[in-house]
Amino acid sequence: MKNSNSFSSILFCLFSSFLFPFISSTTPSWPPMNSRHAVSTAATPPPPLQLHIIDQHVVMDNGIIKVNLSNPKGMVNGIEYGGIENLLSTDNDEDDRGYWDIVWNLEGSSGTKGILDRLETTDFKVIVENEEQIELSFSRTYNNSSTGGKLIPLNIDKRFVMLRNSSGFYTYAIYEHLKEWPAFNLDNTRIAFKPRKDKFHYMAVADKRQRLMPLPDDRKPPRGQALAYPEAVLLVDPIEPQFKGEVDDKYQYGCESKDSRVHGWISTDPPIGLWQISPTEEFRSGGPLKQFLTSHVGPTTLTVFHSTHYAGEDMVIKFGDNEPWKKVFGPIFIHLNSLPEGEDPLRLWQNAKEQMMAEVQSWPYGFIASEDFPKSDQRGTVSGRFLIRERYVSDESVPASGAYVGLALPGGLGSWQNESKGYQFWTRADQNGSFSLNNVRSGNYSLYGWVPNFIGNYQYSAFIVVTPGSDINVGELVFEPPRDGPTLWEIGIPDRTAAEFYIPDPNPKYINKLYVNHSDRFRQYGLWERYAELYPNEDLVYTVGLSDYKKDWFFAQVTRKIGDNKYAGTTWKIKFQLDSPDTHGTYRLRLALATAHAAELQVRLNDAQALPPLFTTGLIGKDNTVARHGIHGLYRLYTVDIPGGELVVGNNTILLTQASSNSPFVGIMYDYIRLEGPLTSKM
Template sequence: MGASRVFLGHVALFTAAIAAPLEERKEKPKSFLADLGNSTWVIGNGIWNVTQGRQYATKLWYKGKDRVGQAVGHYVSYNGAASDLNWTSAAIADSGNNWINVKFTAKEGDFHWLIHDDLAGAYQYFVNHALPTLGEFRTLWRLDNTSFPKGHTNVKDGVLPPLSDYVAATKVQDETWQKVDGTFLTKYDWSAFLREQIYYGVYGDEVGSWYINPGKDYYNGDQLKEELMIHRESLTGDAVQLNMIHGTHYQAISKDSFADGKTWGPWLWYLNDGSKDDAARRWKQEEKAWPYEWFEDVAYQSRGSVSGKFLLSDGRPASGAAAFLGDSNSNLSTLDQGKDYYYTAYADGNGQFSIDDVRAGTYGLYAWSNGGKIADVTTSFVQNGVVIRKGKATSLKTLTWAVTDKKKRIFQVGDFDRVTDGFALSGPTPFEHGRISKCPSNLTYTVGKSKTSDWYFGQSALGTWSIIFNLVSIPSSAAGAKLTASLAGFSGGSSADILLNGAKIGNITTNSVLLPSSQDTYRGATRAGEWRLLEFPVGKEVLKKGENTVDVKVTSSTQWRGWLWDSIVLEWV
């Protein structure tokens, strides 16, 4: 500790020297980069400064204290903690009257800190040059747990579990512990839907550290992309603030290769006195300013817009549909797309949608039911080759979306919207370890009598869930039927047979090619994960007049591993 105090004193002397006298520095602090030799640099202004080493930024001086302390600090890494970037040089890439742009260079690319004289924090961005094919790419802070005892996302706020709680508990799986009282500690309860975030971070009574990402086009995935946002480091107690700019925490297989020049950001890393109200105000300021006029990059500034109207083939507007602008002619799901830039929107009540500030390029347009008035729609919409030009508004006019005939529907359990909303125990929060174990082993749902809330959000335990329905007649025009099982998520380890009147018609099978395992239920997701669509043909002879039964019979079970239900549909074909 003695050496640390001496070094921080050296930093303080350095900043005072370049901005003395003190009174002048308070009125107009000056941003700086200092090279201390031995791959050590100091960056900051009169409000804060960071000591950056070859790998880690080990000191954050703010409000009179080092806010890293015994924690790890700031770093950039890919594929988890396996590959931290090593900085070979630092330089001021650009500057103005009251700001500097500091570039740290590694073999994989350049990480920038845009520092304004009067800003507590910095704008940050990364420019790729040689990243490998990867799944996870992140920037993060690991900070002092006494300065930052609390965490905040848009769905969870409160005190991060103290390190003593972990010591007294029993580890049961990946970063998950069971306490003596039977409840669980897990970092994954601090996950959230990434594109819904406004400001998030860690904070205390003196200070707060926040990530504000007003532009989200550099993220991989669609509206239902989930990520770990913050947590308590279980071994050291560090307060961890993650910036998962390309993440896979709730995906099975998501690896991308990136073009030279692919840019993540800019986003704002923001410091304050711990006020969430202040962070919210800053979010509004950044949201209004995005895309940033000051960011001098031709591709970033080359933007247009797209609009159109989704009309279902049965004449209804696709009210509230989810729209996603992503890769053209891709064989990847919208959640798995991540090599370029991506945009999301929801249609209004008339099926109209618009997306502004889209980078120029060629995209694929995807759409699917988000429940509501089109909760019966089981098909999706795709149109490739959508061209966006700089300064131009692309109008796609009316887009016809082919849907099945509602008159052929035999039954439907749950809205078709890729989430578990409406089912028992799907809330009140979208993440809770072990909640799937509270779902019953056996269940009977009677069409026409049972409510959506009588079905549960997730299934894992050995047993049978039955759907009883009546048929008045068997239509002579029907060649057969089709059962659609829409899963909002799936974690391998449990399997089931699907039977109709005792005859096996399908399955939900671990290690199936159609069902690669993601970490949805395993990491406590209760609302959504990686969506899967299973369709099974049903022979006409299997159905009968009168009472019929569909059974989902779990044949093998692994604790906390199973599937999230979106909807189950039977219809004539």
């Protein structure tokens, strides 16, 4: 927000006037902060926890919050807080308010769609019950003979934890696949909460990504008009006129895993916040850059642990026969906060961020009862120093300041970005290149890394075996990024995104007001259509030395519409000059892609009709980043050898053809392009 005070005042007036009148009789005080939990300022100590088991419901109560769970299904039917009997949607069925779910499929299935399982459980057990803590287990044991193959072949154990004097509760789950059970695919798993639509209208996922939101009714015909895919809806007659003409799409509010620590909703009738807090990313798949859904119109708030979004089928977890597996997802913290009447509602967001930091500092939690969740003294540490040696930058190794360094299951170079079965631990190196990965679970890992502003991936040559209490120092690690000759020219910044390239203004008919004049302008709907408007007759031409990639390189190489539901591939040209090409040397073109979707990138030199092309990627990618308003998906790096004898004195042209043409969402986003000359060449 450019002017938070002004914006807060406007927001408060909006809340107070017609959307959310304050009800002072039900307004609780905002719990003060101390470490992880709210601490009472009253003279008397906080009340002990209470557990009530009533027919088909279980209620956890610590005097601040009551959580009602179905017994034995393990669904969150209600959250009572701040004088409101239920913060969750009472319009929904009890099983559709707060729940874990999985999307899965049979072995051998293709694609990323499957069978939805709300993970209804069959057994309830009290794990811990005392004045300080309650931990409940709702479980389901897989039995192939009794389910007839209709349930996912996993043991499911959903846990819910409440602590004394805590303004919220924790939840986590343990999934287990035994060796003798059937093979299957796992596409998606998450936990979802659906707050009341008559209360929660303001959503926050980041400091600069928060706003009043439309109602779910606005998305339904005739108030809403579906656009190119069901998630995107044009609000043509919303209940609140301020949203008229806007596009609503849940993908506009996704976040990278490393930035998705806290998000949720605010009500001011009374002023209450409901937040999901993830204290770590260790249980998520795909590494720190993997993008996940967060909160969106519903109102809905999600913690997604695994999904194929922005990655495609490469991200599906495929279990084979005789493959045992167990993983703990979470815990996450469901945080409730409140304010006295008249206070700025945005203070609830500030408090949620403070609570998130307290949860991060308390990780790994010491109170979790499951033996599958290791405490701090059962974990290990891996440290070292990350250096980079790039002979065209420095003759010596230099500290890799800001490098990403991480541990993930052993695999190939860069395999961490679509790894999904194990745990991952990531950090950033300091200015000296030093790094420390703390609280690492026991296990066998590979150590991976990459450095912003340099292409390529690093992988340590030896496995890292972490045991309880181990403190492993790997010493100095030297990363030599791909490089065979001097840079003749380059386009972009090697940061694994296309954010630095030209992102057009959206069609005024399809805007989200949040992203007008916003750093994340790529999240606007329909930007793929702007390419043909900007290049109606000929494709993009970029002239080295004259063009500016910030203005002249469109952020996505997409298809061109040539008729009703017909599209054509596009060919972009990079023109450059060589005064005296080395006819005996080999030049190298480095193509770093930020994402690809059902695309084929062909490279030619000086002849647009050359067959076969000098290079082709073949059909790559199912990232679907263009349609989902992203700026990157899976990172891909290609090296194209260009024989010096095929270059000419003077003007040369590299032609980049995206040949696939199935839809408007087929395409490529480039991260960075570089032409390297032979060691003795001169431009």
